Amino acid sequence: MPAIILPMTREDILKRMEDVQSLPTLPPIVSKLNEMVNDQEVTASRLGKIIEKDQVLTAKLLKMVNSSFFGFPQRISTIPNALVLLGFNVIKTLIVTSSIFEVMQASDVKLFEHSLGCAAAAGIIARRRGIKNPEEVSTAGLIHDLGKIVMRAEFPEEYDRILAAARERRISVREVEEEIVGMGHGEIGGLLASRWNLPESLVLPVRFHHTPERAGDHKKIAAIVHFSDILVRAVGYGSGGDPWVPPLDHGAWERIKFGKREAEEILMELEEKLAELQNFTVDIS
Amino acid sequence: MQRIPIKFAAAGMILEKEAMTPEGQVLCGAGTELTAELILRLEKQGVAVLTVQGHPVTLPGEKSLPERLKELDSRFSRVKGDPVLRAIKKLIARMWILQERGEEALQALEKQGKL
Numbered sequence: 001m002p003a004i005i006l007p008m009t010r011e012d013i014l015k016r017m018e019d020v021q022s023l024p025t026l027p028p029i030v031s032k033l034n035e036m037v038n039d040q041e042v043t044a045s046r047l048g049k050i051i052e053k054d055q056v057l058t059a060k061l062l063k064m065v066n067s068s069f070f071g072f073p074q075r076i077s078t079i080p081n082a083l084v085l086l087g088f089n090v091i092k093t094l095i096v097t098s099s100i101f102e103v104m105q106a107s108d109v110k111l112f113e114h115s116l117g118c119a120a121a122a123g124i125i126a127r128r129r130g131i132k133n134p135e136e137v138s139t140a141g142l143i144h145d146l147g148k149i150v151m152r153a154e155f156p157e158e159y160d161r162i163l164a165a166a167r168e169r170r171i172s173v174r175e176v177e178e179e180i181v182g183m184g185h186g187e188i189g190g191l192l193a194s195r196w197n198l199p200e201s202l203v204l205p206v207r208f209h210h211t212p213e214r215a216g217d218h219k220k221i222a223a224i225v226h227f228s229d230i231l232v233r234a235v236g237y238g239s240g241g242d243p244w245v246p247p248l249d250h251g252a253w254e255r256i257k258f259g260k261r262e263a264e265e266i267l268m269e270l271e272e273k274l275a276e277l278q279n280f281t282v283d284i285s
Numbered sequence: 286m287q288r289i290p291i292k293f294a295a296a297g298m299i300l301e302k303e304a305m306t307p308e309g310q311v312l313c314g315a316g317t318e319l320t321a322e323l324i325l326r327l328e329k330q331g332v333a334v335l336t337v338q339g340h341p342v343t344l345p346g347e348k349s350l351p352e353r354l355k356e357l358d359s360r361f362s363r364v365k366g367d368p369v370l371r372a373i374k375k376l377i378a379r380m381w382i383l384q385e386r387g388e389e390a391l392q393a394l395e396k397q398g399k400l
Contacts, residue, residue: 066307068307068333073308073309074308075307075308172363230370230373231373233360234357234360234361234370234373234374234377235377236353236356236357236360243356243359243360244360244362244363244364245360245361245363245364245370245374246364247363247364247367248364248367248369248370250369253369257369260372260376263372263373263376264376264380267376267377267380268380271288271380272288272334272336275288275289275290275334276333276334278290
């Protein structure tokens with residue numbers, strides 16, 4: 001087996017994360033929204049009006065919130081409505097990540113599909129488990145592989161070699177990452193998400209989607225994202241970089257487990273959503 | 286039964302499940318035979334996917350059932366020892382066989398101990 005020499009260490013990655021250059025910059029609107037949302041007096045309608053000044057962003061957001069991976073039962077037609085119905089965390093995450101997903105759709109459509117599929121599965125399970133804001137769990141599913149996007153964008157050559165090594169040795173991308181970089185895509189994605197000031201309910205499930213029992217106060221959401229990742233890989237929708245169904249964490253399974261009949265219903269529901277997602281793109285053309 | 290994006294729908298296909306708008310409003314029931322005019326109307330109402338009887342379309346990139354089952358097996362090859370994942374895999378295989386070949390084919394395979 002050829003040795004892989006990668007000029008990439010944990011320190012390199014942490015340093016590079018201080019100043020991620022290759023990813024699209026955050027829309028200026030994000031810092032403004034961050035300031036406003038700390039003010040208790042700000043209403044959804046005022047926040048919404050600010051977002052709606054950006055028509056392109058508004059159109060993209062409305063497309064996302066009405067797409068089948070959220071599975072919200074009614075049509076959402078305005079940003080203030082979206083803020084009230086889905087919550088600020090979801091809308092903020094979509095604003096922060098919308099340009100990244102556009103890039104990803106062009107550069108790695110299989111990972112894009114994997115992310116959408118995981119979001120759909122997470123929403124289905126969260127609803128069935130009575131989670132208060134299932135759309136937030138979908139959002140966590142949508143961005144769970146953020147770390148892979150960062151790696152691909154910031155260290156493209158090295159990341160290609162990681163993928164090649166995973167293929168050659170028939171092991172998972174995560175195993176190669178841990179072995180060579182000493183850091184998995186979960187940790188990298190979690191770091192970026194916390195740098196963007198996303199809430200812990202999103203940062204922890206991203207960071208610990210392969211080890212969900214370490215996700216502090218958000219173990220259940222992490223468990224749902226963990227299982228959704230497995231389920232979407234199981235049915236073969238999109239690709240997270242390698243073809244393997246990852247190992248199941250049984251602690252996480254205990255938190256969300258279901259019997260045969262419910263599993264059948266979940267699989268049918270997921271198939272339907274995935275069929276609808278076939279035509280979904282982030283851009284608004 | 287097969288789920289198809291509406292752009293692959295054609296006159297003569299029969300709905301296995303009712304056609305619904307994204308808001309959940311039922312537009313026409315199971316058993317309806319599609320016509321060109323009806324497909325156009327459903328599309329205008331925002332219907333994206335239809336579930337039709339049989340397996341009338343080979344979608345772009347679609348693989349045959351045996352091929353899909355083989356790949357399913359391969360994807361699970363590193364977690365063979367996990368009873369929960371084994372059960373999930375079996376349910377996926379059953380669902381696909383049922384959708385494409387129907388109940389009788391599924392029962393026959395189960396009788397032969399092939400599932």
